[in-house]
Amino acid sequence: MSETILIADDHPLFRQALALAVSNVAPNARVIEAGTLASAAKAAAEAGDLKLITLDLKMPGAIGYSGIALLHAEKPSVPILVVSSAEGAMVADEARAFGAVGFLRKDADLVRIEDAIRAALGGTAPAGAATEPVDKVRREVAGLTPTQLKVLLAVLDGKLNKQIAFDLGMSEATVKAHMTAIMRKLDVQNRTQAALVARSLGLDLAN
Missing domain, CATH: 1.10.10.10 (Winged helix-like DNA-binding domain superfamily/Winged helix DNA-binding domain)
Incomplete structure (x- = not known):
């Protein structure tokens, strides 16, 4: 069965890098790219076979963690892996609290990103994902x-x-x-x- 993976990031070069990571993990997957939160939400709503969303928090149209909340609302069963340059000790926990399965900084190496994508596609939380219930x-x-x-x-x-x-x-x-x-x-x-x-x-x- 074919599967679609949505890469939501406003930087074309980083979308290209993530697409490479996706192709290494799921070579038969169809990749959709979006550069704004609005286009990402539209793509998520229209994709019937969506299996994973990778999301940058700092996208045009996004306010704080609203991108996660909006995409999670559009497709609650689709895992969202945040790959972002956002900083702060609490950012990863907050991202998971709003529906992300995991959080990676953009300076993570390709192997770590591929491992996180593989884990999310396999239905498990990437290493380090929070398991405690959110408030x-x-x-x-x-x-x-x-x-x-x-x-x-x-x-x-x-x-x-x-x-x-x-x-x-x-x-x-x-x-x-x-x-x-x-x-x-x-x-x-x-x-x-x-x-x-x-x-x-x-x-x-x-x-």
Whole structure:
């Protein structure tokens, strides 16, 4: 059976390097490349045989860990392997908390990247992956639908319902319905509290 692997990274040369690693591990796989979060989400939604996503956190359209959350919402059963230059002791744990199966820095050697890809395709977490359960709020954020995440990210960006409705091609009533669902899932009373919760989880970390 053919399988598709999505490489989401805004640097063409690094996408090429990851494609090489993929070809070494899964030579028959079809590789799709995406340079923005929007194109990655579209590709993930349209690929019926998607087996793995490799993701850079610092992509156009991504805010903090929102790329993981959005792609995980699009394809919850598809493993996401983060390969990023993002720094900080907590970044790997946070990436896994939002749905990634593993985290590698971009300066990892080709062998380590290939091993991580092989492990993810085999249905196991790469070496060093966290196994402890994430806290309830992170689980709820990770469980938001793609549209709910887009609405929440727009709220973080300071947009009003009218602007969000225009950007996402929906009515203001639909935006309000999504916000109601988001607030219920996050157990908050208003959009300001929802934004504070999202910020506390790193969804608006500076790129």
